Amino acid sequence: MSTSNNKFIELSKIAGLDPDHNQEHREILSKLQGNILSGYDCHYTAYIFLKFKAQKLTETKAWIRYFAAKKLTSAKQQWELSSNAVTHNLFTNLFLSSKGYIYLALKTGDEIAWGTNTFWEMFFREGLKNNPLLDDPQPQTWEPRWQADIDAVVLLAQNDSSELASEVQETINQLTEFAEIINIDVGYNKKSSEGYVIEHFGFRDGISQPLFLKSDLEKNCSTNYWDPSAPLGLVLVKEEDLCGNGQYYFGSYCVYRKLEQNVRGFDQAVQELAQQLGLAGEEQAAALVMGRYRDGTPLSPLPANTDQNDFNYIDDPNGNSCPLQAHSRKANPRGSRNKRNESLAEQRQHRIVRRGLSYWETRELQQPHENETPYLLFQKKIDFLTAKAKANQLHGKFFTEEDKVGLLFLCFQNSIFNQFAHIQATWANDNHFSTHEVGLDPVIGQRKKHQPIQGQCWSIAAEPERKVKYNFSQFVKMTGGEFFFAPSLIFLQHLE
Numbered sequence: 097m098s099t100s101n102n103k104f105i106e107l108s109k110i111a112g113l114d115p116d117h118n119q120e121h122r123e124i125l126s127k128l129q130g131n132i133l134s135g136y137d138c139h140y141t142a143y144i145f146l147k148f149k150a151q152k153l154t155e156t157k158a159w160i161r162y163f164a165a166k167k168l169t170s171a172k173q174q175w176e177l178s179s180n181a182v183t184h185n186l187f188t189n190l191f192l193s194s195k196g197y198i199y200l201a202l203k204t205g206d207e208i209a210w211g212t213n214t215f216w217e218m219f220f221r222e223g224l225k226n227n228p229l230l231d232d233p234q235p236q237t238w239e240p241r242w243q244a245d246i247d248a249v250v251l252l253a254q255n256d257s258s259e260l261a262s263e264v265q266e267t268i269n270q271l272t273e274f275a276e277i278i279n280i281d282v283g284y285n286k287k288s289s290e291g292y293v294i295e296h297f298g299f300r301d302g303i304s305q306p307l308f309l310k311s312d313l314e315k316n317c318s319t320n321y322w323d324p325s326a327p328l329g330l331v332l333v334k335e336e337d338l339c340g341n342g343q344y345y346f347g348s349y350c351v352y353r354k355l356e357q358n359v360r361g362f363d364q365a366v367q368e369l370a371q372q373l374g375l376a377g378e379e380q381a382a383a384l385v386m387g388r389y390r391d392g393t394p395l396s397p398l399p400a401n402t403d404q405n406d407f408n409y410i411d412d413p414n415g416n417s418c419p420l421q422a423h424s425r426k427a428n429p430r431g432s433r434n435k436r437n438e439s440l441a442e443q444r445q446h447r448i449v450r451r452g453l454s455y456w457e458t459r460e461l462q463q464p465h466e467n468e469t470p471y472l473l474f475q476k477k478i479d480f481l482t483a484k485a486k487a488n489q490l491h492g493k494f495f496t497e498e499d500k501v502g503l504l505f506l507c508f509q510n511s512i513f514n515q516f517a518h519i520q521a522t523w524a525n526d527n528h529f530s531t532h533e534v535g536l537d538p539v540i541g542q543r544k545k546h547q548p549i550q551g552q553c554w555s556i557a558a559e560p561e562r563k564v565k566y567n568f569s570q571f572v573k574m575t576g577g578e579f580f581f582a583p584s585l586i587f588l589q590h591l592e
């Protein structure tokens with residue numbers, strides 16, 4: 097099939113992309129933004145959140161066209177660099193919120209530019225602040241800068257912090273003509289001393305992801321019990337024929353959430369849980385909470401010679417090895433029974449592509465002085481992280497009690513309603529997750545209004561009958577975020 101006729105491309109049928117040998121796959125990558133089908137690996141990332149100024153439509157569109165043509169990293173460029181083991185000089189993304197689309201006048205009211213009216217599209221249109229399903233904290237309690245409306249986010253990532261700072265400065269100089277900079281978040285790729293990605297609670301992260309490229313699938317040693325492959329339909333959305341040439345291009349829905357982690361509270365609760373279970377150390381209790389040990393080894397007994405992601409819970413229906421409420425298990429039940437009787441195939445359709453990064457801010461950075469510009473604040477954030485990197489303190493728990501640390505959670509999907517929101521609202525936040533009343537996901541579960549706080553049931557594999565009731569929750573707090581869409585490069589380059 098040639099792309100000149102690409103409106104017939106069936107995304108659900110394309111998996112294991114092989115751009116080395118397949119021209120159509122190369123073309124798909126060349127028009128798609130990077131970061132969606134595979135993650136980039138840069139030390140530092142700046143997310144510049146914008147609100148377009150009134151009466152500046154022409155300037156805004158001109159800049160978007162320029163940025164898309166000259167700066168935006170395509171999935172093809174990303175694939176070429178990573179297949180030649182070259183690290184990125186500068187990695188970039190540009191996402192629009194529904195308010196951003198309305199500003200650009202691509203849709204008004206009920207009309208949406210890239211599809212028919214279904215519930216999940218409405219979900220995107222209404223934005224994260226007004227979401228009726230997620231049981232998020234009220235927007236008034238979010239970080240002040242996050243309470244403003246956001247039209248777009250520009251992501252800039254680099255290994256070198258001073259080069260990133262000049263890139264951010266240059267971009268801001270261009271943006272200020274037509275946009276107000278609402279906020280700049282700075283994320284970093286937190287790595288353990290062994291070199292793998294870890295999050296602030298101290299667990300290896302980014303192990304289980306849907307994989308779309310043949311080269312990524314080939315890196316997995318074994319897939320006997322879990323198949324990580326996914327069709328493009330899991331993460332891409334067809335854009336309408338906006339250029340009027342009969343061609344369709346692809347983008348992806350994107351959820352951004354700033355999630356503050358209370359590491360001290362979490363560690364203390366792990367110790368308490370360990371004591372109640374009569375465990376000598378806390379490692380086992382921590383693993384029960386996450387569903388994996390800190391080094392990533394899953395709690396579900398792994399058959400010999402398999403890799404860390406080749407497992408399921410079929411032999412553990414009652415949660416004796418891995419609790420039914422454990423974060424990894426709730427976020428991906430891998431075919432285990434739940435109250436909705438979702439089949440393995442149905443559960444697989446709720447998977448998301450996770451691209452989160454850690455943040456670390458001091459109290460001063462959280463409470464900026466009046467009149468401090470977002471750029472100045474960004475400069476302080478990046479200087480702070482650079483100093484910590486020089487002192488070799490980015491990998492551990494060197495933060496003080498006053499510091500704020502957390503995850504800049506970012507995920508891509510074909511449908512926010514069917515994927516991110518399903519995991520968060522229907523699985524993580526629901527006490528009645530499986531056939532049992534298992535309680536909240538202990539990491540990300542947010543209590544539903546009118547639902548009583550109830551402790552989860554915990555036990556260890558050696559004594560499955562001895563259950564301990566303990567409420568492990570609320571150590572992750574949502575402090576801001578928005579729903580975005582990552583349009584195709586073609587769409588952005590041809591914005592008129």
Ligand code: HEM
Binds near residue numbers: 305386423
């Ligand atoms: C601060 C917040 C969070 C922390 C500390 C955290 C931590 C982790 C860790 C350590 C893993 C295991 C490593 C891996 O399989 O890659 C994991 C897996 C996962 N998390 Fe989270 N996570 C957080 C937020 C979220 C959110 C908000 C969602 C979605 C609503 C989510 C969805 C998932 C999924 C889908 C998996 C993979 C499960 C699997 O396929 O086995 N996480 N998370």
